[in-house]
Amino acid sequence: MLKLQNLSKTFNPGTPIENTVLKNLSLQVKEKDFISLLGSNGAGKSTLLHLIAGTYEADGGLILLDGQDITYEKAHVRAKLLGRVHQDPRLSVSPSMTLLENLSLADAKGESFSLKKAVDIKRISYYKEQLASLGLGLESKLHTKIGLLSGGQRQAVALFMAVMKKPKLLLLDEHTAALDPRTSELIMKVTESLIQKEGITTLMVTHNMNHALAYGNRLVMMHEGEIVEDLSLEEKAALSTKDLIALFQKNAHSVEDRMVLQV
Structure with a gap:
């Protein structure tokens, strides 16, 4: 489904602050992983x-999505194939626009439209029904500006918008990191529900070991630009957080590295 082959990335090459972030990284992602x-x-x-x-x-390297080489495709072209949620919800939604306007924009992703025409009254019932299933009371806030919603509500909206067009791949970049622990757990349950419902292949970046162990069917551990562990559902199910810490420490080279992960 997704094939990453020998990907490399260095920032500020040839300067005193040169930083090689990825080193010939390869990863195979199956459909619905x-x-x-x-x-x-x-x-x-x-x-x-x-x-x-x-x-x-x-x-350098290769990025194939469903056999299509997208290594050097423009971001706006890939956006038609991908769903994405950032740590900062302001990067995933438009805070100054209403919930309805945001949903309408997501619904018309990849199409040519004006915002006035994009708000389809016929879709309101569908929006309300789908939002109600999230259990956050969002179905009654369609005319509320996104910026006035709570952090958890904004991230739930961002998730819903990201999967509306059933993307080939969903990218979650520490999407619960800015939330309090209770809200973080709630958003993870919403995340799992939406992913399972739509059957969407997902890559989720996290520092939370409990989330890494509890959610998904694979756990990939990275260190200094390389993949150092790739654990199956069965392998990670057999691990505790202490086991995961020990596994991480085996691959970490410094005390600072070892103290980053969250329980």
């Missing part, structure tokens, strides 16, 4: 998602 990407800061997790989405350009 839900993969947690775990690792310390600077491991290359978010950079990998940026390369897949096209916001960064790879220095």
